[in-house]
Structure formats: structure tokens, C-alpha cells
Amino acid sequence: MGNLAIIVDLETTGLDSGSDQIIEIGAIKVDLDTGEVVEQFQTFTKPDDVYTFFGDEEELDEEDVEPDGLDPFIVELTGITDEMLEGAPSNPEAVEAFFRFAGDLQIWAYNAGFDSKFLNVHTEEHRPLKDVLALAKRTFPSLANHKLATVAQELNISIEGAHRAMADCLITKEVLLKGIEFQRENPHPFHHGFKASDYRPKEEGMFFGKIIVFTGALVAMTRDGAATHASQFGFKIGSSVTKKTDYLVVGIQDLSTLAGHDKSTKQRKAEELITEGVKIEILTENDFIRMCGIGE
Missing domain, CATH: 3.40.50.10190 (BRCT domain)
Known part of the structure; x- marks a missing residue:
């Protein structure tokens, strides 16, 4: 079956998992021994606060509904529009579908603490995520910063399509494989990030x-x-x-x-x-x- 793992990336309405929500989940199932992408998962997901209602809900009509919509900055950054989210599953439904896709495999993400907070608020069973960022910091200690785009540039990886979940997953895969290669060639007794x-x-x-x-x-x-x-x-x-x-x-x-x-x-x-x-x-x-x- 190979050494399979999941890489996930989220696009969200903002940075605060307490008030912001997910708008896209992308994930890939990767054979870490060969680098092959075995399977892909992608879904848009509609935040439950896209629309703001005014007045008594029992007396609402179409004139009482004012679209709130996505922040223009998020639309510009991700290319995701309100129209793309119409008919998409809710955040809890989308997260449940992602965890079904992931199964029991280990889940990796770039800056995993961010993705973990947004995902685990929608599930009763906390799923730990391993952090590719930790590997990147160890593998490329001299970089000015360790943003995904910066590390990708160091590896001569194209960042075309960045800030869309699937594209970021594929970039993250290359960073993860490089980090694993570095660990193999530079064995370290503490195995940075291992828990x-x-x-x-x-x-x-x-x-x-x-x-x-x-x-x-x-x-x-x-x-x-x-x-x-x-x-x-x-x-x-x-x-x-x-x-x-x-x-x-x-x-x-x-x-x-x-x-x-x-x-x-x-x-x-x-x-x-x-x-x-x-x-x-x-x-x-x-x-x-x-x-x-x-x-x-």
C-alpha cells in the first residue's frame, strides 16, 4: 500500500477560528516513499454567516435579507467568489467528508495549528495534524521567513495557483518530501516535530x-x-x-x-x-x- 499520508489545506474567511469559517478544503493522499498523489479531495463549503438577517425571523421576506458575502480581500486573494459557494455543503458537512477521505492516515498541513483549529471545531474527536512548517524550518534554517511561497521559491517550485487549497497542497507535498529527505540524510535524535x-x-x-x-x-x-x-x-x-x-x-x-x-x-x-x-x-x-x- 505504500507509506500513505494526507496533506490538507484550507481557505477561510479570515484568520480567527472563533469567528471566521472555512470556504474551501483541499487534500491529497500521497505515497511518501514515491511522491505519487494517489487520490485527491476538494470541496467548497458555505459559511453559515454569509447572509445577515434583520428583524423578526418569522416576518422575514426577501427585502429583509441583505447579502453580507465574502470580504473583497479574500475574493482577491483566493479567487473564490460568493457564487462559487452557492449550494456548497456547510462547514460541518465538508469537514466530515474530509475526515472520511483521510480515514486513519496521518494528516499533514503547512502551519498545521491554523488548519487544526478550523477543522477540529467541527468534530468531537480531535485529530492531530503534523506540521510541514516545522520540517521546513529545520531543513532551511537560513531563510528570511518560512512562508510557503518563500520555501517554494527556494526549491524552485512554481507557486501558480497559490492560495487555492489544491495548489497549496501540491506545493506543500514537495516541501514535505524535501523535509523527509533531509531528515533521512541528517538523522537527529530528537526528530523535530515528532510527537x-x-x-x-x-x-x-x-x-x-x-x-x-x-x-x-x-x-x-x-x-x-x-x-x-x-x-x-x-x-x-x-x-x-x-x-x-x-x-x-x-x-x-x-x-x-x-x-x-x-x-x-x-x-x-x-x-x-x-x-x-x-x-x-x-x-x-x-x-x-x-x-x-x-x-x-
């Missing part, structure tokens, strides 16, 4: 109920990619080794960070617990790949 709690274990997975922890840099995939695979097989991703840990996957260690030790703190903790009778299995990256059948 174990971002990964939801799939209940249908064969390892549901088991906890897996990663330490060190992986060769065949990023830490994010490995955690995504593991969660798809039902694993809960642990941030540290405890008595509840079932598996520890050991990658390449950066000896300069180990304070004179030849093993990471996580591996030493696992070995200590094993001697106390705790059942923890220590795996190499290849063991993990074979166990999950990745690439078969």
Missing part, C-alpha cells in the same frame, strides 16, 4: 493493544513514517520505555548525544526492565519491517 501521541492506533490492526517505542534514526523510513505504519497495524506509539512497553525498535544511534554510553537511554531502560522480568522485545529496524510486512 508519539499524534498517532492513533487502528482498532482493526493485528497489534491493537500493544505499545511500541522507537529510538535512534531509521534508514528505510522516517520516524514519522514508521510510527504511521505501526499505528495502522494497531500499535500505540509510546514516547518512553515503561513496564507497559511491548516492543522497542532500535535505529542508528548518534554517539555524540549518548554521554559516553553506547546505547540510548530508552534501550538501557528496556534492558534493565527485561532483567527484572518485564517482557519487552527489542527489535532492529529490519525486524520491525518484517513483523509488519511493510513492502510486501
